[in-house]
Amino acid sequence: MFLDVDQFPFLEPLRRAWADIRDECLALADDSFEPWVQRQMYGEGWSVYGLIIPDGDCALRVGTQTRHWAEGQVMVFDDTVEHEAWNRTADTRAVLLFDFLRPGRTVDEFDEMPPEVAEALQRRVR
Numbered sequence: 001m002f003l004d005v006d007q008f009p010f011l012e013p014l015r016r017a018w019a020d021i022r023d024e025c026l027a028l029a030d031d032s033f034e035p036w037v038q039r040q041m042y043g044e045g046w047s048v049y050g051l052i053i054p055d056g057d058c059a060l061r062v063g064t065q066t067r068h069w070a071e072g073q074v075m076v077f078d079d080t081v082e083h084e085a086w087n088r089t090a091d092t093r094a095v096l097l098f099d100f101l102r103p104g105r106t107v108d109e110f111d112e113m114p115p116e117v118a119e120a121l122q123r124r125v126r
Helices: 009-016 018-027 115-125
Strands: 044-050 060-063 065-068 074-078 085-086 094-100
Touching: 009 018, 009 044, 009 074, 018 044, 018 094, 060 074
Parallel strands: none
Antiparallel strands: 044 074, 044 094, 060 065, 060 085
């Protein structure tokens, strides 16, 4: 299920600055991006922020609800519900994905970071 973005005021500065964030993303070299690492991350809330969205069939389904991406749009959803995203165009789609603690969860409940993600972060820090 999609959640009301207004319930998450910490996302507002990002919503206001989306064009600057998109421009920074576009300025990065193509090899700056790591491929998505599939893993179980259920139980946090997820926010997805559309930066570069092609025209066409590019959407996010959460449960029985489907929303099409739009540049500058933030979508927050419950990641404990079955979900999938797709880009059925020939063009690049770039989004920022934020996961954050759901109300009632504590930091002690976090999963270990997958080795692939830890390695990618270490490469970026050097």
